[in-house]
Amino acid sequence: MRNIATCYSEHAVRVSDSYCSGPLNKSYISPKSNPSIQNVVSCTYKTHISNQKRLYVTISWCSKMICQGFFIKISEKIPRENHYQHGFHQLPKIKGTKSLQDFSSDLKKKLSITVHWDLSAADFEAGPEPIRGFYIVVLVNSRYALVLGDMEIDPALKDLVDGLVLPKVTLVSQCEHYKGQWNSEISSKAKFSEIGVEHEIMIKCWQEEDGPQSPVLSVYIDKKRVVRIKRLQWNFRGNQVIFVDGLLVDVMWDVYGWYFDQTVGGFNSNKGGCGFIMFRTRSGLDSRLWLEEEENKLSDQNLGKPEFSLLICATQ
Structure with missing residues (x-):
């Protein structure tokens, strides 16, 4: 498009x-x-993992009829692609941890990226995006890149990220698809x-x-x-x-x-x-x-x- x-x-x-x-x-x-009916919501967040490094993290939520879970992409520029195009990774499970190497083709160098998430108690209203009872934590090179949700993090994950400084995160774009x-x-x-x-x-x-x-x-x-x-x-x-x-x-x-x-x-x-x-x-x-x-x-x-x-x- x-x-x-x-x-x-x-x-x-x-x-x-x-x-x-x-x-x-x-x-x-x-x-x-x-x-x-809203069936897809994509949100792009700008985050700083260091004074010199700025990244964009895009989270795409889809209705359960399309898929379960969510898509994620990390880029150095604001992505213009839709949720199903290149660079996105699907995380279909309700709860888990996944390490992603060489995450996106437009990144200048490889980054160590780990995603922790738990949607097992997520509360949804009319759309595919949860409103409470969940968390998504993205670590880049052992630094916080993004923390979403309001649910208490698992004790094991809390020990892993305890002491890390939360970055300034800004929502820069949102894309919603309706049917x-x-x-x-x-x-x-x-x-x-x-x-x-x-x-x-x-x-x-x-x-x-x-x-x-x-x-x-x-x-x-x-x-x-x-x-x-x-x-x-x-x-x-x-x-x-x-x-x-x-x-x-x-x-x-x-x-x-x-x-x-x-x-x-x-x-x-x-x-x-x-x-x-x-x-x-x-x-x-x-x-x-x-x-x-x-x-x-x-x-x-x-x-x-x-x-x-x-x-x-x-x-x-």
Whole structure:
């Protein structure tokens, strides 16, 4: 899949209005809509194992119908691949310890990587990601790289890692995949900054007064509508700026597959293609959408890159 921001640089319908949950704060949720089913969640964390060494650890959770357990990848750059592509290792057991050598092809040298995990008492809600009663501990070169969960670590593991210093870990990106009808509600949660609060996000696409050929895409944050896109048959790609927690956030959408995926019939069929909605914060130095080349260059310099992104993929 091409980088979503690159598509916008060539074909985007630019929307210049910027608001702070102001003119579109009317809350409306159709009672006839059914929620989409979340089946994959991938979270990428930035961690420092030393003053000079920065790594990205991606954890992908899948519904039990797809697989059991989780996938993990460690990289020196933010991965752009999906959960099933190269570099990911599946850890299918409920509890265990696994050592992984020569972990990823994009690492410049081999690292000693060990993963300890326990999902035996994990508590799940609607999605594939556990919310409590589990832990994942990743050690790189005998240093903490990532600690997730709220469950007490096994005594044997605690003795192994006792005295190690926990690194600063930041969630830099999150990718969620949903399955449902094109007019299903998509509900998610996200924090757009480390010091911000968690916000409820709802995405809804339904038909308004213009008829069945002109559905409207709306985005709600904390039950307030902040984005409303009409005539999606023309505005199937675009972006709009909103303010959240004092931050500029680009909301980008690409629902071309919902309309023009001829292999499955589009809106007039019982099936349809895939739509993408991305939320991405801008850094203080940024004044426009990033192109992939610019983002990679500044990422290497650790300057001006987006701090957090949430990508939602909706497949019919």
